Amino acid sequence: MQIIIRKEKIKTISIVVLVFTTILLLYFLWNARSEKKNYFNFNITNVEEKEEGIKGKDFLEPFRLRVNFGGNKYTVLYSGFDNVWYSFIDAYRSAFDGEIFVKEISKGNWDEILKGRSVKFDLGNNIPYAAMREVMGINNTIADEVIGNYSAAAYSEVSPDSFFIYDKKKDKYFMIVSEKKQNNEILNELDELEKRDFDIYDTITALFGAQNDILIPTVLKNNIQKISGDQEIQVFEQEKIKVLAERFFGDNFDFIRKIEETNGTVIYMYGYGQKMLLIDRKGFIEYKEVLNTDRYTAVNYTDALEIAVSFVTQHGSWKTLNGTNIYPYLKESVNIEEANRKGYKFTFGYRINGYPVYYQEGEAIEIKVVGNQITYYKRYLLNQKDTLQYFSNDSGDSTRNILSAKNILTNNYEYIKEKYVQENGYNFGNNKEEVFNRIVSMINMVDVGYFSLDRKKPDEEIQLIPAWIFMTDKYVFLFNAQTGESLGSKPIR
Numbered sequence: 001m002q003i004i005i006r007k008e009k010i011k012t013i014s015i016v017v018l019v020f021t022t023i024l025l026l027y028f029l030w031n032a033r034s035e036k037k038n039y040f041n042f043n044i045t046n047v048e049e050k051e052e053g054i055k056g057k058d059f060l061e062p063f064r065l066r067v068n069f070g071g072n073k074y075t076v077l078y079s080g081f082d083n084v085w086y087s088f089i090d091a092y093r094s095a096f097d098g099e100i101f102v103k104e105i106s107k108g109n110w111d112e113i114l115k116g117r118s119v120k121f122d123l124g125n126n127i128p129y130a131a132m133r134e135v136m137g138i139n140n141t142i143a144d145e146v147i148g149n150y151s152a153a154a155y156s157e158v159s160p161d162s163f164f165i166y167d168k169k170k171d172k173y174f175m176i177v178s179e180k181k182q183n184n185e186i187l188n189e190l191d192e193l194e195k196r197d198f199d200i201y202d203t204i205t206a207l208f209g210a211q212n213d214i215l216i217p218t219v220l221k222n223n224i225q226k227i228s229g230d231q232e233i234q235v236f237e238q239e240k241i242k243v244l245a246e247r248f249f250g251d252n253f254d255f256i257r258k259i260e261e262t263n264g265t266v267i268y269m270y271g272y273g274q275k276m277l278l279i280d281r282k283g284f285i286e287y288k289e290v291l292n293t294d295r296y297t298a299v300n301y302t303d304a305l306e307i308a309v310s311f312v313t314q315h316g317s318w319k320t321l322n323g324t325n326i327y328p329y330l331k332e333s334v335n336i337e338e339a340n341r342k343g344y345k346f347t348f349g350y351r352i353n354g355y356p357v358y359y360q361e362g363e364a365i366e367i368k369v370v371g372n373q374i375t376y377y378k379r380y381l382l383n384q385k386d387t388l389q390y391f392s393n394d395s396g397d398s399t400r401n402i403l404s405a406k407n408i409l410t411n412n413y414e415y416i417k418e419k420y421v422q423e424n425g426y427n428f429g430n431n432k433e434e435v436f437n438r439i440v441s442m443i444n445m446v447d448v449g450y451f452s453l454d455r456k457k458p459d460e461e462i463q464l465i466p467a468w469i470f471m472t473d474k475y476v477f478l479f480n481a482q483t484g485e486s487l488g489s490k491p492i493r
Contacts, residue, residue, distance in 0.1 A: 065121055077198070078354055088121065095161075100140075103174065104146070116157055131300075134302055135302070147167055200218050202218045214443055218406065233285065235280070267279075293339050308374070315377065327354065328365070342370070358478060403483075408479050414435075444473065447471075451478050466481035467487060476490045
């Protein structure tokens, strides 16, 4: 276990662990008798519009906030929590003005911290810690050698002078302890959030008894309904395609060859394939460019992200080509190599009306940056054709209601089990109760969103149907939220 401590202020690990454990025990003894109350309603405020001037650093912010108000009151937010995040940054930055040290903690410690009045911010996978430190304006690099990636961050009143970081890539948890006393601005922001109306969440442990503190929605005051959509570009929109192609090739456009294949795919090519733009009949936009190794210049993570975001802005924007607003977020960053040159691949997801959109294959936006050059770009966004409607759970029309996540999980755990048995050789035994408990213990994220059904014919209307999403360590499982029918699964890379 690696610890960084400034020489002028040596602290022993045993004392810290003892104090930390004591605080946890006292906190939960004091709060053991708290009673649960259902205070939350669904917040349908639409705050998802993004300006065209979006920057790379805008994606180095959390896309989800898990809130424990105390007294077994939970919710999860995907927007409208900027004040909480900025208060966290202020406190985090202030902590580094004093003496700090970093210590690896167990997952059990992390879970106990989140049982108190707390917040947990989820960010995209594999964001380097150094990039987050740079964005937050922290010069102190004392934690860089210990923490590799900034996947999630937490703060709890259980240990108010500490901050907690999760590195998903290494699957490690860290506690940053500051000698400088923190103000209560983060917790004060929770007081403000508590005055608003939200969905009701609870832990899997409370719902099923199996040991798992992941939150699951128990009451959605309003149900989302399926909406129709359309691909953002059609192969017969020749003028629209030409305008888009000119953005990619610029002054070289007069030297571009255009190829129209029999299946409708349109290809623009420069030279002998040094640059190529492909638009297929399903609405995928794909661009490839051969790496120019002679002009390669290494760039760091934040510069590469800025190059990627700027490229998307100039080659399709962060709206659909028809102007549909989306809420984009960074899902994953991956280190890559091309021709022995280092770079990054960024994957972006997006939300419509605040809900994530999932596809059977691929992601919304994928882009590769090698040095300061874009070598690959693919996008598939959907235009929303009609207005989302919300209906109350007590509307009396069962066709409008969505099934509860609890119901979906109870009726489909065998499907999840078989996936692990067939593809991973797991042996769950024959006791149904034990199998069920093991399955629900494996869930590490529950979400509600949209699933884009594949069309049998290109001219068919796209249907975005409400879906429950369950994520485990290996797969994303999707289910029709209105019928409970399985929509398949996707492996987690």
